[in-house]
Amino acid sequence: MNFSIILSKEVVAKNTVTLKFSFDKRVYAGQFAMVWTPGKGEIPISFSHTGDPKGITIKNYGDMSAPIVALNAGERIFFRGPYGNSFTKPKDGDYLLIGGGSGIASLAPMISKNAHGIISARSMEDLFFLDKFEKSKVIATTDDGSFGIKGNALDALRTLDLEKFQNIYVCGPEKMMKGIYDYIKPKNIAAEFSLERPMKCAIGICDSCSVNGIQICKTGPVFGMDSLRDFTEFGTTRLMLSGKRVNI
Amino acid sequence: MPSIRTKIGPISLENPFMLASGILDENGYTMKRILENGASAVVTKSIGTDERTGYSTPVIVELPYGLINAIGLANPGIDNFGEEIKIALKGNRPVIGSIFGSTPEEFVNLALKMENYGVNAIELNLSCPHVKGFGSEVGSDPDLVEEIIKELKSKINIPVFSKLSPNVTDILSIAKAAERSDALVMINTVRAMSIDIYARKPVLSNKYGGLSGQAIKNIGVRYVYEVKKETGQQIVGVGGIETAEDAVEYIMAGASALQVGTVIHKKGIGVFKELSRELEEFMNHEGYETVSEMTGVALS
Known part of the structure; x- marks a missing residue:
């Protein structure tokens, strides 16, 4: 787990903020981090800023994102990654x-x-x-x-x-x-x-985010037209956090 | 050329390397892809009676020598799993249904449904180290284990494998209680914890989890050796296998077949073909013709 000190916080829309922080690793457009609030939970969030400083832009849509949106400059942000292709x-x-x-x-x-x-x-x-x-x-x-x-x-x-x-x-x-x-x-x-699917491990082993046998967190999340052509699950069905298959 | 084919109970396997339960085995398409990429069989995620979301994230900790996980037996419930099995069976190699429950009746009910879905064998999760009332809490009670297996063997027609926990004081008494199984699968993960020292808290939302990967290989080898020596049971070795050398160690300790999982994190699913190729090379080099010739050679 990495952590950085938040350098700035900007409200960019309703319930949506950009948090910027230093992180000494190359990050490419499309990659994401698993952002952790100790004791509260961990969720995947894309990097919205990949230069220096790095940044994420996140909307408060529930229990997992609310404590991240509530973070302020000077506080620590915990995360692992960057994960995924670009x-x-x-x-x-x-x-x-x-x-x-x-x-x-x-x-x-x-x-x-x-x-x-x-x-x-x-x-x-x-x-x-x-x-x-x-x-x-x-x-x-x-x-x-x-x-x-x-x-x-x-x-x-x-x-x-x-x-x-x-x-x-x-x-x-x-x-x-x-x-x-x-x-x-x-x-x-x-x-x-x-692509985005319910994600738990982010390292390609738990199978939560898979589409036709391919792990979005590891091989993806970015796919071209050719890959999507083979994904019969794309836009049709997905697994919930329990693994139950539901229609999209 | 040596043959890497093997057999566990009545089930013939193209090679000793099956996919272990809990890794990439929730979605039927993923299991099918893994079978098409060299696994000789897949063991499904452990399935219970009711749908469970499992623990909230974080559910995994990456370590230099393995992983700690506490997924929390997330599963869609047996009645929602038939479609995934159907898709996985299109991989044309054995699919083994892993189940967990708390009473003999529950195990029987789950196993009958799995059998009905067309799986080739049942694996009993008697060893998940991090969910109250299931897994190792059931698997550490020899009388209950014996009763579950006795009931199952009288009611279903496919082989039953029992996956045992290393988190017990006396594994031999459990192994003996499970002797009516067609094979023992050893070992499940080792109960563990990781604390983030800057957050000053355990990383996993469940705090405790199960350690897998390289770190536990030699614990697994020791359990396989000890149980094989004392019981003579057929054993499926699992825990930290990353190379053919690791595989041979388990086989020489007494394993007839193997399961791999955590290594996929490092090497991807190409690891199945790699392990088979390396095992064949080793056997060729050492003059072994069959896997059974190697099984348990370190015991004598």
């Missing part, structure tokens, strides 16, 4: 980042002047990192229509000419990603998806 580095030319919910956090290290973005959230107050993009290159969508397009990421994607993108990077709820995968599959465009 997104392919964008080539020259334009590329598209699609983040649903907190998904934009793991794509954030790839935001540059060539990056276009679609960020979707439930409501205006849940949106974050819009300001990191050039204004003309980002589309926001909200479920309730309080900001941007009323609808989801796929609704925004349908308004874009995808031919101009070298690559598309997607992170968000699995149902949303399946919709995007199905939409771009016939178009023959390179795309990478960061």
Whole structure:
């Protein structure tokens, strides 16, 4: 287990904060850490900042995340990792980042002047990192229509000419990603998806996060179109923390 | 060329290396993939009567010489596990259903359902070191162990393996109580703990867990040797096997087959083929034709 002292804390959206800390290890966009609150629990969180200092951006959505969101500058943050593979580095030319919910956090290290973005959230107050993009290159969508397009990421994607993108990077709820995968599959465009499943060990042995025999925590979380084609479980069924199979 | 085929009870195995219970054996697709990648059989995650979420995270501690885990018998419950078995059986090699319970009736009920799902054998978890009322709490009571196995042998038609705990004072009395099993599986993890000195707290949410991997290999070898010597029972050796040399040590102590798990953390699932290849090389070098020729040679 590592620990670092939190250098800064910034509220970026409702119940959502970015915590920055020094960590002397290379971290690549798409990788995650298992962040531990002693006595409370441990959860996987993507790195939203991979330079120096490192950072995570986390939303308070329950008992495990609340004590992390409550941490303040000067306090210790305990974590293990970095774990998982990473997104392919964008080539020259334009590329598209699609983040649903907190998904934009793991794509954030790839935001540059060539990056276009679609960020979707439930409501205006849940949106974050819009300001990191050039204004003309980002589309926001909200479920309730309080900001941007009323609808989801796929609704925004349908308004874009995808031919101009070298690559598309997607992170968000699995149902949303399946919709995007199905939409771009016939178009023959390179795309990478960061998958998320209930995760316990993060080191490829407990089988909680597996998809068709592949461990998301170790081989993934980032998979290309070819891998997803073989994943019959992607967007259809998953195992709960007990191991019970349920429909997505 | 030597043959690395072996047999445990009536079950023929392509090689001695099965997947141990508790590692990558909750999802049917994962078990199928492991069978397709060289494991001679898989043992499922331990399944009980009711669905259990298990302990909250952290459930694992990584150490330089092994892992400590306290998953807490997370399982979907026997009635929700049939589909996973069905998928795993498409791997066309034996699937062994691991079960845990607290009474003979419960074990029988679970075993009958597993048999009905099509598993090739049952492994009794008499040894999980970190859940109250199950596992080693059952497995440290010789009378209860004897009764469970007697009941099972009279009610099911597939072989029964008993996985024993090293966390007991007298393993021989338990091994003798389990003598009606078709084989003994030894050893389960060793009860352990890790404290984060900067957080000043145990790392695992359950505080206690089970140590596996390299650190426990020589404990396992000793138990296999001792029990083989005293009982002559067929034994499946498990605990810290990382190389063919480790495997041979267990075999020479008396094991007829082996299980591996924690090493997958280090080497990935390619380890099954690697172990088989290395074992074949060792046998070739040392002039052994069969695994049974090597079994227990260190005992005499």
